[in-house]
Amino acid sequence: MAELLRATGVTKRFTGALALDGVDFDVRSGEVHVLLGENGAGKSTLVKVLAGVHRPDSGEVVLADGVRLAVIYQELTLVPELSVAENLFLGRPPRRFGVVDQARMRRDAVALLDRVGLAVDPRTKLKHLGIAQQQMVEIARALDQDAGVLVLDEPTAVLTDTETDRLLEIMAELRDQGVGLVFITHHLDEIRRIADRSTVLRDGRSVGVLPRGASVEEMIELMVGRSISEQYPRHRQDPGEVLLKIDGLTRNGVFQDVSIEVRAGEVVGVAGLVGAGRTEVVRAAFGADRYDSGHVEVGGKRLAGGDVQAAVRAGLGLVPEDRKGQGLVLTSSVGENLGLVTLGSATRFGVVDRGGQREKAAGMASALRVKTSGLGQEVRELSGGNQQKVVIGKWLLADPKVLVLDEPTRGVDVGAKVEIYELVNRMTAAGRAVLLVSSDLPEVIGMSDRIVVMAHGRVAGELPAVGTTQDQVMALAVQEIPA
Numbered sequence: 001m002a003e004l005l006r007a008t009g010v011t012k013r014f015t016g017a018l019a020l021d022g023v024d025f026d027v028r029s030g031e032v033h034v035l036l037g038e039n040g041a042g043k044s045t046l047v048k049v050l051a052g053v054h055r056p057d058s059g060e061v062v063l064a065d066g067v068r069l070a071v072i073y074q075e076l077t078l079v080p081e082l083s084v085a086e087n088l089f090l091g092r093p094p095r096r097f098g099v100v101d102q103a104r105m106r107r108d109a110v111a112l113l114d115r116v117g118l119a120v121d122p123r124t125k126l127k128h129l130g131i132a133q134q135q136m137v138e139i140a141r142a143l144d145q146d147a148g149v150l151v152l153d154e155p156t157a158v159l160t161d162t163e164t165d166r167l168l169e170i171m172a173e174l175r176d177q178g179v180g181l182v183f184i185t186h187h188l189d190e191i192r193r194i195a196d197r198s199t200v201l202r203d204g205r206s207v208g209v210l211p212r213g214a215s216v217e218e219m220i221e222l223m224v225g226r227s228i229s230e231q232y233p234r235h236r237q238d239p240g241e242v243l244l245k246i247d248g249l250t251r252n253g254v255f256q257d258v259s260i261e262v263r264a265g266e267v268v269g270v271a272g273l274v275g276a277g278r279t280e281v282v283r284a285a286f287g288a289d290r291y292d293s294g295h296v297e298v299g300g301k302r303l304a305g306g307d308v309q310a311a312v313r314a315g316l317g318l319v320p321e322d323r324k325g326q327g328l329v330l331t332s333s334v335g336e337n338l339g340l341v342t343l344g345s346a347t348r349f350g351v352v353d354r355g356g357q358r359e360k361a362a363g364m365a366s367a368l369r370v371k372t373s374g375l376g377q378e379v380r381e382l383s384g385g386n387q388q389k390v391v392i393g394k395w396l397l398a399d400p401k402v403l404v405l406d407e408p409t410r411g412v413d414v415g416a417k418v419e420i421y422e423l424v425n426r427m428t429a430a431g432r433a434v435l436l437v438s439s440d441l442p443e444v445i446g447m448s449d450r451i452v453v454m455a456h457g458r459v460a461g462e463l464p465a466v467g468t469t470q471d472q473v474m475a476l477a478v479q480e481i482p483a
């Protein structure tokens with residue numbers, strides 16, 4: 001197999017962090033080479049060095065003659081205000097007599113979207129699409145660039161199973177055509193399905209290369225440097241009083257008559273396909289969006305609709321799905337972000353207790369193993385998964401009665417996932433309640449006590465978590481509701 005790219009001894013230092021330390025990496029024609037490692041291991045930095053975005057401090061990257069490299073970055077690089085078609089051909093729209101050929105752009109866009117299985121009107125503004133759909137647009141754009149080497153940095157983190165299946169098919173087709181693919185994912189099952197070999201990074205160093213067929217245990221052990229005994233360490237207990245009651249919640253045209261109860265000590269999972277209305281329901285319950293009828297109670301007290309402050313005061317917390325947009329102040333420090341919800345509460349004799357707050361923030365950062373040079377580091381410099389840990393840590397510190405987690409482990413590595421699960425256990429052991437919205441079926445089944453399945457904006461059914469299979473959850477999720 002022809003070698004398309006070779007990186008040798010790549011070292012990259014940022015102020016305060018050695019992100020890459022003498023990494024060797026190569027890509028051959030017709031292979032999927034997975035880059036595996038915990039959040040902050042240096043994967044995205046390596047990608048940016050390969051793409052020439054970052055200059056390495058030492059080492060070199062050589063691309064074979066005439067080979068083009070395209071990258072699907074972890075952070076979306078699209079423009080929300082532009083249409084889907086304009087985003088697809090950003091900077092290189094088809095022209096006719098010097099002007100942009102709109103008709104052709106639309107036709108080409110439809111063909112590209114069709115290739116990734118995305119059925120949206122190319123004239124739609126990008127901002128009106130969900131995150132998963134935006135990711136598919138990003139992928140479609142990269143496919144159009146005839147790259148010899150295609151790098152995908154955690155593309156499946158925001159995709160559903162169906163979209164992921166489609167992407168893996170496309171990747172296999174490209175591989176058959178001789179493209180060399182670099183694939184980053186935290187979903188170890190995807191690696192088992194598609195990887196020809198996997199290079200494992202830990203703390204900026206390449207610690208080994210696994211062949212095709214490596215087991216999940218081998219991957220985890222090499223990646224985290226220790227073995228993890230249980231992927232879903234849920235400690236179940238007898239539930240207490242009802243802490244969250246969502247009763248007949250309806251937003252016309254979006255979700256109808258949704259009722260969910262969560263008791264003290266309980267984790268209730270909410271499963272369903274993308275578009276089933278899960279995020280919409282929890283946002284409305286939290287007061288972030290309006291609803292038309294029904295009501296929400298926390299600890300027996302009815303919440304005024306549409307009032308986030310009141311919801312927080314009543315003891316409700318929400319780790320939102322779109323953490324970058326809603327959960328963090330990117331230009332503030334890790335410490336400040338961790339304190340965002342608690343700032344008011346950490347007072348001593350009426351003044352904000354900065355010292356106590358620092359201590360708590362530091363404790364949480366280390367409990368979640370947030371990889372940072374210190375509490376003073378700006379959150380935007382952290383790797384994606386570590387940013388997510390900060391949002392979760394912020395809410396865990398606030399210690400609400402009821403915590404709603406919307407896709408809490410999306411893009412988070414296995415080690416950190418288990419740490420988040422342990423914190424969920426700690427909350428329920430302390431008599432708190434957790435509502436866990438997740439598209440990760442093994443996670444909902446492994447970490448919930450009961451599972452509410454939503455379809456088409458309604459509750460399609462409820463299942464006990466223990467003994468339930470993924471197929472049983474899916475059967476409810478895909479159920480058609482008679483018109």
Ligand SMILES: Nc1ncnc2c1ncn2[C@@H]1O[C@H](COP(=O)(O)OP(=O)(O)O)[C@@H](O)[C@H]1O
Pocket residue numbers: 014015017018019037038039040041042043044045046371372381382383384385
């Ligand atoms: N622009 C930057 N400035 C400072 N530090 C950075 C920057 N980009 C990445 N880092 C640091 O480099 C390390 C590796 O990050 P990254 O490559 O994003 O990890 P991964 O993609 O494996 O999760 C982390 O400690 C991260 O905080």
Ligand SMILES: [Mg+2]
Pocket residue numbers: 043044045074153383384
């Ligand atoms: Mg990354």
